[in-house]
Amino acid sequence: MLDVAKRMLGSTIATGEGADRVAVVLTEVEAYDGANDPASHAFRGQTPRNTPMFGEPGTLYVYRSYGIHWCMNVVTGRTGQASAVLLRGGNLMVGLDLAMERRGRTDHLVDGPGKLCQALGVTGDLSGSTIDKGVTLALGAALPSAAIEATSRIGISRAKNRKWRFVMAGTVYPRPNEFTDEPA
DNA sequence: GGATCGATCTACT
DNA sequence: GTAGATCGATCCC
Numbered sequence: 001m002l003d004v005a006k007r008m009l010g011s012t013i014a015t016g017e018g019a020d021r022v023a024v025v026l027t028e029v030e031a032y033d034g035a036n037d038p039a040s041h042a043f044r045g046q047t048p049r050n051t052p053m054f055g056e057p058g059t060l061y062v063y064r065s066y067g068i069h070w071c072m073n074v075v076t077g078r079t080g081q082a083s084a085v086l087l088r089g090g091n092l093m094v095g096l097d098l099a100m101e102r103r104g105r106t107d108h109l110v111d112g113p114g115k116l117c118q119a120l121g122v123t124g125d126l127s128g129s130t131i132d133k134g135v136t137l138a139l140g141a142a143l144p145s146a147a148i149e150a151t152s153r154i155g156i157s158r159a160k161n162r163k164w165r166f167v168m169a170g171t172v173y174p175r176p177n178e179f180t181d182e183p184a
Numbered sequence: 185g186g187a188t189c190g191a192t193c194t195a196c197t
Numbered sequence: 198g199t200a201g202a203t204c205g206a207t208c209c210c
Binding site: 044047048049050063064066067068 | 204205206207
């Protein structure tokens with residue numbers, strides 16, 4: 001399942017068509033491993049919210065964080081396994097104007113999970129939907145392992161020591177205290 | 185039925 | 198660099 005997360009780096013996530021199109025090349029993702037991962041929403045079993053995680057590969061799981069933000073996952077594991085990849089950030093390639101309009105600002109458009117969803121126009125309505133229905137994901141070529149950095153995951157309180165956050169090497173992503181987590 | 189906490193973002197000091 | 202916002206899901210009584 002970590003292989004799939006790495007393959008997402010360099011892939012393109014997009015919404016809309018024509019003038020409404022917004023496309024982002026992913027440079028930062030995190031892997032979550034269902035029942036085996038204390039940090040996963042699926043760790044405590046299936047609930048109404050996380051039901052999409054238990055679906056087939058390619059299912060979207062969108063949830064609200066801190067009451068205000070949306071975060072988007074793509075299910076990667078087999079049906080019932082609840083493995084998923086959190087899309088955290090990337091480089092905006094298409095739809096700059098629309099992204100700025102949705103975000104209400106001209107900077108920091110897609111450099112975080114909530115911001116990524118807002119720029120793409122992704123909301124909870126899409127949770128439980130499937131890739132290619134409203135959101136498209138085009139896998140890029142697999143990156144050489146040397147181009148991928150594995151680090152601790154961000155913003156969670158459990159299992160921080162698992163290095164399941166993958167960043168494209170060379171991507172500058174300001175995040176204070178990023179490497180102050182407990183050692184593995 | 186009530187309390188608590190979060191896979192975050194923004195604004196202000 | 199630090200604190201506040203804000204609400205649904207989950208957990209405890």
